[in-house]
Amino acid sequence: MLSFLSPLALFGLAVLAVPVVIHLFKPKRVRVVPFSSLRWLRESQQRLSKRVQWHQLLLFLLRAGTLALLVLAAARPLLARRGGGGAAHRVVVIDAGRAMGYEGARGINAMTRAKSVAVDLLSEAAAGDLSSVCIVGETARALGPLTPDPSVFLDALARLNAEAGERPVTEALRLIPLLQRGRPRPERIELFFLTANLDASWRQSEIRDFLNDTPVPARVTVLSMAESDLQNAWIASADHLQGLTPGTQVLRVRVQANDAQITRRTVRLSGVKGMPDAEQDVALEAGRTAWATFELPVHDAAGVRTGLLTLSPSDALPDDDRYWVDLAPRGRQTLLLIEAETTQVRELQPAFHLRTALATLAEAAPGRFRVNVRAPEALQERDVMQADWVLWIDPRPVADDALAALRRRVQAGTGLALFLGPTTDFAFCNQALFQTASAEDSLLPRRLGETVAAGQGQPRVRLAGVVWSHPLLSPFADPVYGDLARVNFNAYARMEATATGRDRVLAAFPDDTPAILEADVGAGRVLVLNTSANDAWSDFPRLRGFLPWVDGLLVHLGGAPHGRNLGVGDAATFVLADLHENRPVQLLAPDGRPVNISLEARAGRRIVQSAPLSQPGIHTLRYTSGTGEAIERPVIVQTGRMQSRLMPMDAEVLEAWWAPAPLSVVVPETASRLYAGGTLRNSLERVLLLLAVVLFFCETLLASHLCPRANPRITSASTIAKRGFFRDQAQAAAPPGATTGGAS
CATH class of the missing domain: 2.60.40.10 (Immunoglobulins)
Known part of the structure; x- marks a missing residue:
């Protein structure tokens, strides 16, 4: 199939008709030249006329052919060698996250390989295909609209580098409907993901939404740019806590590694006003947390006080070897626990297990926080305004002024966690916490539905879609031995599929109901836990991972006035x-x-x-x-830590997420063989230009040969020439010793 990338250039072929039209419609004017005698010229008149006409026709064909070839080359013809399937929309998605900057043993990072493969893929477009390129790094963006000429993206690709962000490549899927707007409906969509192919690179909900909304079949190819053996150590987090001695403070640093070959690193704290640089060695073990603790000097003066934590020696992914900390003096923080009193039995209270975990954490770090427990009906505005965290157990109606204060407090930076449970007032949540008109003020990202009961003759359910790379969940990332993977749920609340567009599903049940939902509200963060704070709806509070999970929950929510943690791209x-x-x-x-x-x-x-x-x-x-x-x-x-573990994505899981769309996962070495049929676009343009040069050269030679001034020869076989008239005149005019050519 032949098509043209610049079809408007074909209008240049109309120029070929200009000399023909001039020749056909130009008036024939006969010029009469007086001559003494025409007797000697009659014999050669007919033969000379025919020979001139033949040369003129040959020159016209050569010149017209040269011009036609130049016009065709300018039109950029595309000749496909693979057939069938019809035209497609081809989108190349390049992962520009920080994991793509990982430099392997050969000193070549994944982004360099990705750019080379992207150029090859763009050159494989078939006739009628429309192509585009999407970049996912700090943000998801398209380099341009769908176009039949993908070479327009080459300059932007050459300037592309790995960025500090780490958003999943599936965020590019929401751009595809925008790219297709106003374009003819294709026979299929071809998606090429050039990515490090980590578990943090994919989000199941975005894949599902794309497949449900796409009216044409999709074919997906994942090209893994990362090497097989990836090693990394990183600073996971740092907690600024009150010390055991009154008036003292400590900085507790959490360090992790993903490979057993990484055994030791040095944590350095620098840049703290009034404190010399300090170092501490930590012994690392793959999959486990190592701790470094720094004692901070007393700093009573208010103001800015920050520091920088670095991990040395640095590795092939250095972005997560740095961690900035805010060390401004802070007193003991307040955690507000809102819990209704539903029974006189303490062990049956809705937040019994959560209270136990909080008491253990407070005892382990005296002075870190105090817990203020309030019943919903007794909650007052001043209780909310003094809180740095708010944990609301089985939400029930509260006073209007307290609810308004909570909304203001969360927007100012206070973290809020909502635990759903059997005593939750769903009507109150949907009317007071969920606000469609002002989504930025809504404390509940989605409207709640009915309760789904498991157990009691129904099989218990487990989590199906977990974003293991999320900081709140990454410590439990082992899908076999991790506590979250083994949690059994007895019940949960359905949530409406229509969301406000600002929430993130961190974990889901098999029917795609969110189990953990996260949303940003102003400077604060809201987490909705679709399970109870005791063991009424799940057995998670009885597992050993519940206590460290609650500790991570407080760190992730942050606390006013410092607010939540910000990452690149936020x-x-x-x-x-x-x-x-x-x-x-x-x-x-x-x-x-x-x-x-x-x-x-x-x-x-x-x-x-x-x-x-x-x-x-x-x-x-x-x-x-x-x-x-x-x-x-x-x-x-x-810098985000979601890709720090460098955990490769399981191919079978990814194939199940993309089903029924066909999926291929390949390595860069086989990328050039994916579509060996390819096209002849580049070579055909060069051939046309080469042929134009050849015809122009032939035309030049022929014109030079026919020009009398360049080659003065007598070409007529007239009677005068045969009688030697012209030869005698030439010999008479020639200098002595010169040789003249005879008549032809």
Whole structure:
């Protein structure tokens, strides 16, 4: 099948008709030349006329052929060698996450290989296909619309590098309907994922939504760019806690490794005002956590106090070997536990197991936090405003002023966790917590449905879709021995599929009902746990992993006034109650450049919303308070840790997620053989240009041969020539010793 990438250039062929039209419609003018005698010219008149016409026709064909070949080359013909299947929309998705910057033993990172393979794939487009390229790094974006000429993406590909973000490549799937808008419906969609192919690279819910919404068949090819043996050690987190001695503070650092060959690293704390640099060696074991603890000097003065943790020696993935910490003095934080009293038996209370875990954590780190327990009907506004975390067990109605204070507090940075259970008031949750009109203020991301009961003759269910790379779940990532994989659920609440578009499903049940749902509300974070805080709906609170999971929950939620942890690609939100109305607000990146921000007034509050943050490190928020005081606040943005484990994605699991679409997982060495049939686009253009040059050369030679000035020869076999008239005249005019050619 022959097609053209630039069909408008074919209009250039109309130029060939110009000399023909001129020849046909030009008036024939006969010029009469007086001559003494025509007797000697009559014999050669007919033969000479015929020979001139033949040469003119040959010259015209050569010149027209040269022009036609140039026009065809400019039209960029595409000749496909593979047949069948019809036209397709081909989308090449390139993973630009930080794992693609992993440098292997040969010193070549995965991104370099991906760019080379992408160029090969783009050149394999068949006639009638439309191609595009999507990049998923700090954000998901398309390099351009679907086009029959994929070479327009080559310059952008050459400049592409691995980024600090680590978003799943499936985020590109939401871009495909936008790319297809206004385009003819294809016979199929061909997707090529050039990725490190880690478990953190994929999200099942996005795959399912894409397959459900795509009206044409899809064919998926995953090209794994990563090497087989990936080693990495990283700083997972750091907790700033009160020390055992009153007035002292400690920094507890969690370090992990993914390979048994990594046995020892050094953690260094530097850049802390009033404290010399400190180091501590840690012994590492694959799959286990190692701890480093630094004692911090007393720092009573208020203000900015930050530090940098580094892991040495650095490895092939150095981004996660750095971790910034905010060491500003903080007192003992308050955890608000909202729990209704449903029974006089303490062990049967809705939050019995959770209370036990919190008491253990508070005893292990005295001064870290205190627990304030309130019943829903007794909850007051001041209880909420003093809280740094809020854990709401089986939500029930509360006073309007307390609920409004909770909404404001979460938007200001307080973390909120909602535990659903058998005594949850679903009507109250759907009416008071879920707000369709103002999604940014909604404390419940999705509307709740009926309760699904397992057990009692029904088989218990387990989690089916878990984002093991998420910081809250990664410590339990072992799919066989991890506690989360072995949790049995007796019941859970259905949730409406229509979401506000701002939530993330971290775990799901086999029927795709979310088990753990996460959403950002202002500067705070909300987690919805679709299970009870005791063992009424699951046996998780009885497993050994429940206690470290609760500890990780508090770290992940963060606490006011410091707010939740920000990662590269996140947009920061700040609620500034004391902002001066007529003074500017600035957010400066670590390199000093300003970050784009927007300022709006909402419900009497000034809210600052930033663009996605692309640089890890310490940003600075500058503004002026209502009293005229200049204020600077550090805003820490960390490199994500979701890809740090470098856990390869299981091919069988990925194939099950993409079913019924056919899926192929290949390595880069076989990428060039995927479509060996390919096309002849590039070679055909070169052939046409070469033929045009050959015809132009032939035309030049022929024109030179026929030109009398360039080659003065007598070509007529007339009677005058035969009688030697012209030869005699030439010999008479020639200098002595010169030789003249005879008549032809």
